[in-house]
Amino acid sequence: MTLPVIGLDELTAIATPDVIFTAVREALIAHADGRTSVPPPMVLEFPDHSGDCHVKAGHVTGTPYFAVKIASTFASVNNGLILVVDATTGAPAAVLADEGMLTAWRTAAAGALITHAMTPPDVDEISVLGTGEQALLQVTWLRKLRPINRVHVWGRRPEAADRLCQAFQDEGITARPDALEAGAPCVITTTAARSPLPLEAFRNAVHITGVGTDMPGKHELPVELFEHALILTDDHAQCLHHGDFGNAVRAGTTDPTADLSVGAVLRDGTSNPHLRSIADLTGVGATDAAVASAVLASRLPSPTGREIDFRP
């Protein structure tokens, strides 16, 4: 019996944006259709080390593998891996030792897909709130789907905003640190905020994608934004539990059945009239399963010396 451990170099070669976009899109649509199995995630907290660990699991019904993902963030450093398990026998099939990269990519892909779908085609100007890994990735992955010509960056720490602008420049994207009120028509929030960002940051927004609310206690988007907005959730129950959709519902400004699913909109689009749209993304275990399956399926059939036999 062998358990392949697939490391970051090989994953980077296999998991092209096409592979990730296709897998994430199909998983979100399957999730909207009820063709997935996604138990509520687990969270462990390690306050002494500024750490937390999220465990997510998921399966797209009828597909050959399910996935269990361990994603940790300690002192702002991401780590983790994905275990892929045969959905017909329960036998472990592979460890994707991705150090958190596939999670970063599937989060970027999910955000880019729905941001692109909901933002008017002529908009090429983006505001990004937050200066971490997702601040960079949400924009660079969106640029794989449409031209992006100007990026406004806002972060609590000016030096972090400067660093992120430099990273955008290195990718050939014009970016500059901006005050919150310089908001673009499309706003992406990627912070770890535990109280809402200022309302003025969204005053020009026609579409907002939020990816920061990954556990209870997080809160990025002011609840007022949800009034008269078209609300999209990647997972209704999860967003109600710890997304900004749930924060707005608990504040009494939003009806708990007001949301549409991201997957349904990716599949069919939407003709609902609306002032603005908000996509609340909390991360769905089914996308991990789909990405992991796609990676295994794309892998070269002949192992490259990384297979180990641990039961001689």
Place this chain on the structure above:
Amino acid sequence: MTLPVIGLDELTAIATPDVIFTAVREALIAHADGRTSVPPPMVLEFPDHSGDCHVKAGHVTGTPYFAVKIASTFASVNNGLILVVDATTGAPAAVLADEGMLTAWRTAAAGALITHAMTPPDVDEISVLGTGEQALLQVTWLRKLRPINRVHVWGRRPEAADRLCQAFQDEGITARPDALEAGAPCVITTTAARSPLPLEAFRNAVHITGVGTDMPGKHELPVELFEHALILTDDHAQCLHHGDFGNAVRAGTTDPTADLSVGAVLRDGTSNPHLRSIADLTGVGATDAAVASAVLASRLPSPTGREIDFRP
């Protein structure tokens, strides 16, 4: 960066009964003291393949590792592994590719510890209901703690009961298939029952340990047994959610605060007067963490060729 994958042969050499008993006992006591972090487990079901997968996570506060365990049962075959993660950095430390064996052992150890603690010292006669792996292990691990001279075996399928009796004989234990009413003073239930076993099976019981209720829908012990019994749970919330303690509470025969914790009894014993005692064991993620940590700590410092470098 390397991720050691420790296979079954090495685990069998390291994880001696002493190591397992000590780790499980300390984890159950820590859990009773509130010195653990154990999120609610996840369950995925695969009805087309008679399969389910349980994901448990746990940490004993202040210890160097936490564990995430994947345990699957497909068509009655157990499989799985335990991922051990550094609790100070979030970095994966090792994969224990135990194929479900450490779970079997920690379940056996937890059962044996509390069965031994609660059964009068002169009792050497055990009834076992169920004929699977735990039916064998609960008794063989208990025999590491006290003499066992007679085992009564009951199972739905006579041929399975005969096979189990043979397995006991191979271990030097006198065992025979018996009718349910031949119950011993100590009864251990290890079935996958979804409706209660007959009450007469417990008519001589002074202590009962149940290990079969690992998910909602399972039900081994008749609710009448819980009246006037001393009730011990390995995890109060989990046993209330899907253990037989919860079944008795929902039937209205038992108060939801009637239980003591297994860990407190292992630490201090109990002087509560009682007609009989019942230990409801649903399996605690902290014991997985403790066993995994103990295994890593006991491991020979020099790797034996199983280390692989997956990021050259």
